[in-house]
Amino acid sequence: MNIPHPTVSVVLPVFNGAATLPTAVDSILAQSFTDFELILVDDGSTDCTLKIVKGYVAQDERVRGFTIPHSGVATAANAGLSKVRAPLIARMDADDYSMPERLAQQVTYMHGHPEIGILGTCVKFGGNRETAGGYARYVDWTNTLLTPEEIRLRRFQEAPFAHPSTMYRTKLVDRFGGYKTGNLPEDYELWLRWMSFGVKAAKLPTTLLVWNDPPDRLSRTGEQCMVDNFYKMKSPYLADWLHKNVSPTRRIYVIGAGKTSRQRALILEQYGIVITGWIDVDPNKIGNIVNGKRVVGREILEQETCFAIAYLAGHDANDQLEEFMHTKGYKLGKDYILAS
Numbered sequence: 001m002n003i004p005h006p007t008v009s010v011v012l013p014v015f016n017g018a019a020t021l022p023t024a025v026d027s028i029l030a031q032s033f034t035d036f037e038l039i040l041v042d043d044g045s046t047d048c049t050l051k052i053v054k055g056y057v058a059q060d061e062r063v064r065g066f067t068i069p070h071s072g073v074a075t076a077a078n079a080g081l082s083k084v085r086a087p088l089i090a091r092m093d094a095d096d097y098s099m100p101e102r103l104a105q106q107v108t109y110m111h112g113h114p115e116i117g118i119l120g121t122c123v124k125f126g127g128n129r130e131t132a133g134g135y136a137r138y139v140d141w142t143n144t145l146l147t148p149e150e151i152r153l154r155r156f157q158e159a160p161f162a163h164p165s166t167m168y169r170t171k172l173v174d175r176f177g178g179y180k181t182g183n184l185p186e187d188y189e190l191w192l193r194w195m196s197f198g199v200k201a202a203k204l205p206t207t208l209l210v211w212n213d214p215p216d217r218l219s220r221t222g223e224q225c226m227v228d229n230f231y232k233m234k235s236p237y238l239a240d241w242l243h244k245n246v247s248p249t250r251r252i253y254v255i256g257a258g259k260t261s262r263q264r265a266l267i268l269e270q271y272g273i274v275i276t277g278w279i280d281v282d283p284n285k286i287g288n289i290v291n292g293k294r295v296v297g298r299e300i301l302e303q304e305t306c307f308a309i310a311y312l313a314g315h316d317a318n319d320q321l322e323e324f325m326h327t328k329g330y331k332l333g334k335d336y337i338l339a340s
Helices: 021-029 049-059 073-081 102-112 133-142 148-154 170-176 186-196 227-245 259-271 298-302 315-328
Strands: 008-014 036-043 063-068 088-091 116-126 167-169 200-212 251-255 275-279 293-296 306-310 336-338
Touching (some): 008 021, 008 073, 008 102, 021 036, 021 049, 036 049, 073 186, 116 133, 116 186, 133 315, 148 200, 186 227, 251 259, 275 298, 298 315, 315 336
Parallel strands (some): 036 063, 116 200, 251 275, 306 336
16 A cells, blocks of 8 residues: 555654654554555664664555664654655654544645645643653643744744644745754754745644653754754844844844843844844843943833844743733734744
8 A cells, every 4th residue: 555646744753762663653553544654764773773664664555664874863854855755744753642633634724724834733741740841831832822923923932833743745845945954953943944935834723742751852952952052043034034024213122131141132133133222120230231232121112113022031031021011012023022
């Protein structure tokens, strides 16, 4: 039953995933939607992953297996993308679990919404909320972003999807390229790049994937996912958005005058964004000159000629800021944007 022209190509790169790969693969093979191919890319594993891959290839004609020298997840994922034969691509990771209706619901939505290029799903956090509270809160936050508008306006805070929950159109890879390699979060960069070209994204409100949180998950340990690399990667995309959406007559201020916030915000100046000053609530800081820019209070935002970029630590701080902005009548995307 090797389908030469399937509806969906599921791409699953794996490195030393012998302990979890069978559960992940079995969850795909058990999908209620069956018109798919599963592309397993062994990234030069040193355990028995390749043996497991070959076993599935022999067991089910929908499974295609490949191996490459160990090169990292982005290269392995791109190797998988180069093999797809379907108009829709679903991503999957070797340590996660897809619910039986995942592909069926995503395919139905994509067929009914041709304007959507990227589709995620809500996910269940598969870790320990007591020991990994920050990651769990991040997962909860991603589950609140459902509409194209919500994802568009909040994409500069953090990656708006659980990567292995996504489905996207193959033509986007052909037009805008696949995953970039290097010290950067390859999935987040892909979303920002595609969306900078106007690609629309959405998310199903149904929980269709268990997003597990093993101690060695790359988003915890990989150099490409370190905080500084996140900001270096997303700054040019944020700058591009500012150039396109903020009138050059408006003065740009940064909310968050701490040293770390300033360092992250100043990257924007490499891309032609002029920062006028810093906004802070501490009266002892207001009036100071820091990095050649004056620290001012929030009252500066009452001037229609101002636009604010918020670099605040944590979702709670951003929630509090949004509540304040709402009471003042300021609108996200029109008067300010969240960047952390």
